[in-house]
Amino acid sequence: MDPLNLTGLTGLSILFLVLVFLPMEKVFPAKSRQKFFRPSWFLDLCFFLGQYFIWGAAILWALSYFNFFLGNIIPQNFRTAVASQSWWLQAIEVILLSDFIIYWAHRLQHKWSFLWRFHKVHHTAEHLDWLAAHREHPLDTIYTVGLINLPAFILGFPLETLAGFIAFRGIWAIYIHSNVRLPIGPLKWFIGAPELHHWHHDIERDRGNYANISPLMDLIFGTYTCPDHEPEKFGIKEEFPKNYVGQMIHPLLPEKTSKKIMKKNLLGRLKLKKETENTVEPL
Helix, strand or coil, X not given: CCHHHHHHHHHHHHHHHHHHHHHHHHHCECCCCCCCCCCCHHHHHHHXXXXXXXXXXXXXXXHHHHXXXXXXXXXXXXXXXXXXXXXXXXXXXXXXXXXXHHHHHHHHHHHCHHHHHHHHHHHCCCCCCCCHHHCCCHHHHHHHHHHHCHHHHHCXXXXXXXXXXXXHHXXXXXXXXXXXXXXXXXXXXXXXXXXXXXXXXXXXCCCCCCCCCCCHHHHHHXXXXXXXXXXXXXXXXXXXCCCHHHHHHHHHCCHHHHHHHHHHHHHHHHHHHHHHHHCXXXX
């Protein structure tokens, strides 16, 4: 896609998302005092633009290669048997297997330090809304989107067929991050909602709610969390860069190097704060 068309598509996408989610956030706000241009709004806009202009094509290429690789190792008679099933049965199989895999893959992101170093980019957001959903490291996105679609790839669905399903999951991800609290009663036991995912983004790293579309896996495996109020604070407890380039590069650095850099930055900020506090303006 040429730059002009890509720019137009990006503009239409952000306009669509604003028109859909801004009214919801105003009418059913989870945090009523949160403004549209809240802190770190520009940082999340950089992530949004980065997905469209830089990383989107790379992620699509990775998925295509992954699908091609699986196509060479999955027996054709297995795929033929799957294709002979009713379409509704195939859809149920894909959704349940997808939710099961991404549930455990997501839990692993929070448990395994190597995966967490990329996934925590997403959790650095201290304010949640439709735009914050785009704060993701591209390698984390490849991991997540690849595993979400793994069952469909194994069962033989081509990437073109999955386009609508991928788009739906993308909109759903934006919705559950939005600054919306719209109680749905008993349906919350079957359908995911912002009130569930907001607790996943609590500053405590292991709050639960790892499932995607439905909280069924959280209910089965004992990680379902849904208090009747919003978390007091989002984000992470670790020191981490506050700018786009830093959040892209930092997870790629060796652990010792990244810790040394963050320690140096922290000491620098503390020193500057101390100097500021000790400064006495002349009379």
